[in-house]
Amino acid sequence: MLLKNRTKQRLRDCLSRRQIGFTLIELLVTIAIATVLMLVAVPSYTAFRRNSQLSDAVSNFIAAANTARANAMKQGLNTYLVPNDTTTGWRSGWMVYADSNWNQAYDAGTDEVVLRHEPLSADITLNIPTTSSLTDGYLLFNGSGYPRLKTGAFGGGTIVMSNTSPRSSSIIIDPAGRVRSCKTGSTGC
Numbered sequence: 001m002l003l004k005n006r007t008k009q010r011l012r013d014c015l016s017r018r019q020i021g022f023t024l025i026e027l028l029v030t031i032a033i034a035t036v037l038m039l040v041a042v043p044s045y046t047a048f049r050r051n052s053q054l055s056d057a058v059s060n061f062i063a064a065a066n067t068a069r070a071n072a073m074k075q076g077l078n079t080y081l082v083p084n085d086t087t088t089g090w091r092s093g094w095m096v097y098a099d100s101n102w103n104q105a106y107d108a109g110t111d112e113v114v115l116r117h118e119p120l121s122a123d124i125t126l127n128i129p130t131t132s133s134l135t136d137g138y139l140l141f142n143g144s145g146y147p148r149l150k151t152g153a154f155g156g157g158t159i160v161m162s163n164t165s166p167r168s169s170s171i172i173i174d175p176a177g178r179v180r181s182c183k184t185g186s187t188g189c
Helices: 002-017 024-075
Strands: 079-085 089-098 112-117 125-127 139-141 157-162 168-173 179-183
Touching: 024 079, 024 089, 024 112, 024 139, 024 157, 024 168, 024 179, 079 112, 089 125
Parallel strands: none
Antiparallel strands: 079 089, 079 139, 089 112, 125 157, 157 168, 168 179
16 A cells, blocks of 8 residues: 555656646647648738739729719719829829819819829739720710710720739720729630
8 A cells, every 4th residue: 555655646746747838849840830831821822912902903993983984974074084193104093183174184273183092012013905095194084974085086995904913804994984894814805
């Protein structure tokens, strides 16, 4: 009995002295697993972020074009969607303004800015086909809501936004002034 009690006492002493925590091997295995998970997750997250930036840019451009069209019809004024900086083009972001004095140019003191959008992410590229009137650097809606050039001719067209994933979306402004987007290369785009 005395031997049995001593064994129990030694076992209790041994358990009470044992440190609570992780061994070095357990810690290294955990770090290795976390590293493998990060190697898999980071590229997927980067592609997700780039695709969401592209979707955001496309939807914001469509919203700006629809805002310009609605404002033109509401006020009966020519309303423009133009790049913030004409030297860098649409990548600099854009603004919508109503041309109050009908001079076909933005005048800070006279014309009302309806909307502004910040510059696009460096991951997004823009391409405007040469057949599109957007190569002139503006989108104009007249008081009836139709896209026009400053000369009075049809002013709709296409702008293609893409990212490095590679994914791209085409924004199409039709002769009736409707603005839509589609995945570039898909049926009906």
